[in-house]
Amino acid sequence: MVVRLKEVIGALEVAYPTDLAESWDAVGLVCGDPESVVQRVLFCVDPVEATVDEAVDFGAQLVVSHHPLLLRGVHGVPADDPKGRIVHRLIRSGIGLYCAHTNADSAVQGVSDALAEAIGLTVTGPLVPHAEGARTGLGRVGELSETEPFHEFVRRVAHNLPTTAWGVRGAGDPDRPIRTVAVCGGAGDSYLATAAAAGVDAYVTADLRHHPAGEHLARAAVPGAEVPALVDVAHWASEWPWCQQAADTVAAALPDTVEVLVSTRRTDPWTVHAGAASDPGRALA
Structure with a gap:
């Protein structure tokens, strides 16, 4: 059975209706052809270089992220801009991007x-x-x-x-x-x-x-x-459990037709932690 991107979107929007999104939010399909065939879908919190790498390695045709890529108004997506580079790479790789943000928060x-x-x-x-x-x-x-x-x-x-x-x-x-x-x-x-x-x-x-x-x-x-x-x-850690929930939702709506993968790339921006209650550094009176 052939599954098209619009059918995956339909399953997502039944679970996470777009009318639940806050007025300031940007949810929905960012790039991709609704008529394109989808066999594999990657779910992640952040649409960043690391998760796009993972999607390419997985052979995905769609990335579903919680955080929007383009939350604020933009006038262009040049390939030498960090977000523009992601859009270009997704399109060149034949991968769509769908974002479910505050609608997924409230659903x-x-x-x-x-x-x-x-x-x-x-x-x-x-x-x-x-x-x-x-x-x-x-x-x-x-x-x-x-x-x-x-x-x-x-x-x-x-x-x-x-x-x-x-x-x-x-x-x-x-x-x-x-x-x-x-x-x-x-x-x-x-x-x-x-x-x-x-x-x-x-x-x-x-x-x-x-x-x-x-x-x-x-x-x-x-x-x-x-x-x-x-x-x-x-x-990132507080929202990562949703990725499995969303993946299970799509898998249940389109059984035996779409392969899903939850991203394991840790996209939390913080990378180093120093100090603890037992080792507080400079002692203060």
């Missing part, structure tokens, strides 16, 4: 569902629903099967996500009991107050900044106030 069984599943949570609903009672929306709230101390929970997150130089960081009482958890794949510090309002014990996301995290934790000093402990992971 039922989307990016945060995959993150929640990876760390062993049973999802109970979205953190930021699109409407009251809606199943779609950003982030997820879930529960562990058993309560565990925060320091063990941080280790759980680190064990179940791919290793990065960024690592996994926890902020909060190491012995605090953790049972209910909010997660948000990608940068989620804009939802710190939402996670606190949800009454969860911990919040797992990426790219947490110093001041928002510090101000969030300081609210715990207010009598009667309680805020979730924080777990900060690498942006």
Whole structure:
């Protein structure tokens, strides 16, 4: 059976409807002929040189990425520009590129569902629903099967996500009991107050900044106030579990017709980590 690119797109857009994308986002087919035949599809977080290399080696006719290649307006894609070079190489190699970004974030069984599943949570609903009672929306709230101390929970997150130089960081009482958890794949510090309002014990996301995290934790000093402990992971690592979910979605929609591969190239930009709590460098009083 011949499968065309437009059929793969159809399966993706059933799972991740484009009308769920944020207004500022750029999702959909970036390059490629909808009528072209697709036999192999590579799934990745970032459409970069390393994942294009992997797609070429795999013999793929389509790359499905989470992050857009061309998020902001462009006036050209010359081959001597980093992004233009990727477009030229994809086209020369006969490979299409499709991006599912914030629509995959908000869809039922989307990016945060995959993150929640990876760390062993049973999802109970979205953190930021699109409407009251809606199943779609950003982030997820879930529960562990058993309560565990925060320091063990941080280790759980680190064990179940791919290793990065960024690592996994926890902020909060190491012995605090953790049972209910909010997660948000990608940068989620804009939802710190939402996670606190949800009454969860911990919040797992990426790219947490110093001041928002510090101000969030300081609210715990207010009598009667309680805020979730924080777990900060690498942006790429928080979204990588979605790649397998998306690959499984396409494989199930087009059984025995399309071969899928989840990228194993670590495209997190950070490559070196130095220092730890046991070796903090210059001692301070």
